[in-house]
Amino acid sequence: MYVANKGLGKALALHIGVIAGFFILQFIVPPFHAAMLTRIMVLATYAIGYNILLGYTGLMSLGHAMFFATGLYAAGLSVIYYGLPPLEALPLAILLSAVMSATMGAITLRTSGVFFLIVTMIFSQVFFLTTLYFNMITGGEEGLVLTRYLKPISLGLFSVELTDSVVKYNFALIIFSIAFLFSLWLTRSPVGRVLIAIRENDERAEMLGYNIYKYKLLAFTMSGTISGMAGAAYALVFAYIGSALASILYSINPLLWTLLGGAGTTIGPIIGTGLMIYIIDFTSGITSSYLIVVGITLMLLVLAFPPGIVGAIKRRWIRWLP
């Protein structure tokens, strides 16, 4: 007999295990690596958001930097110019990212394939250039530092400072956990099943009576909103906003992280992000032409694991991985 919910217990245990692992790591690893992990958790959140569109819906965007940056600027600018406390800036940024991605989705999803790729990229470039154009407000390429504007986060009896590295770590962990558990829920939900069906065969899904456009728009909005949440977390945790974070590099990054770790797996984006950030850190410490090394490493990894690292593990050994 086939059991539809097979592997749910194991999957949930694995996901909670990953979160618990990150929680425990902060007591074990030296400060340098704790800072690296903080960065990885924030950027992995971005990759998780990206993966909803690429891995679970089968749509490749080259413009997600505009959503990451929407969250980044919404959080950063509202902290700097309106003195919003972090826990008010964050939901505002998430809301704006949702509006932004729903609007952009409604426009770009009228195209498909390579046109979708180009249209998302063009809109993102427009956003990037806009952040440069209004450099009086945004700080442009140089960016702005939030540190002296960040108010403490009040938690009832006591309050914590986002400038404290322990707080940074756990703030990033909470943001990451939300996105991570959401992606697990999504893949197992009725909606997620339809998204996978669209990825696998959109023509058939349509003839089964599913409104493909609506589902893609929903996926696009969820993906953009989580990317925006990651952007907001980036601004708050690293206390910095700048145009580089809206550039095309930041559209390509989540694509690479997701493909490396395994598109269409919930764990893949985290593995991919973590690996890439450590590879870059390691190689840049050895040589100034580290990007060549990174490129070669990436090529070798992709040759060895075409469906990504976790994708390959899922195919060969652990079929129940969500």
Place this chain on the structure above:
Amino acid sequence: MASVGNVILETRALTKRFGGLEAIRSVDFKLERGELRAIIGPNGAGKTTFVSMISGRIRPSSGRIFFEGRDITKMKAHDRAGMGIVYTFQIINIFRNLPVYENVSLAVQRRLAGGGAGIFRVDEEELHREVDAILERIGLRDVAEQEAGSLPYGHQRLLDIGLALALNPKLLILDEPTQGLAINEIDEVMRMIRELHRERTIMLIEHNMQVVLELAKKITVMDKGTIIAEGTPEEIEGNIEVQKVYLGL
């Protein structure tokens, strides 16, 4: 058999042009509820184009389509599927990389949840029961966990029809369901079509005349984008026009 007598589907002056080519020329067609209508004709007669307009996969250049008295000419394909017009593709079209169970589950889920916000919570138990019932009916319960693409060809075709069946269609359009099947597989598919016909109206595009003669009580013959004959199998067999088209006389 469903009650025969009222028209379930009608097309008026339905036309499709691809550039300069008129693939379908002003076709008037009526189908009664409970019928099992075969549509035959030589390659390029426009059969698939015709049913694709009915299922909503392609838009007509002009003309109208009515389903249960309602003008559906402008309705989207997914909405038509939702209201009971279900199409199975000429080439087997399933979710090859997903388990057989997931394939059926996607179809059942669409029916249980409807097209709207119901999709966020589906009664998993009911879903499971219904998927199981469909799998039982198409005889694929034992291979529920297998990837659909790994099934033998005949089983893939049964699954394809099973997906259509899971939507509980009012009008089922089967586009060459026996194409490429072995003889014993054809029997299996025919048994299934007969069983489906007990509850619903079926349009069957088919090249295998044995299948057509055994299943259909009424046949529509198309050639060069128009209907050239319509009637019982006997009438069609005796029709000079049809003989010309088929035998090139």
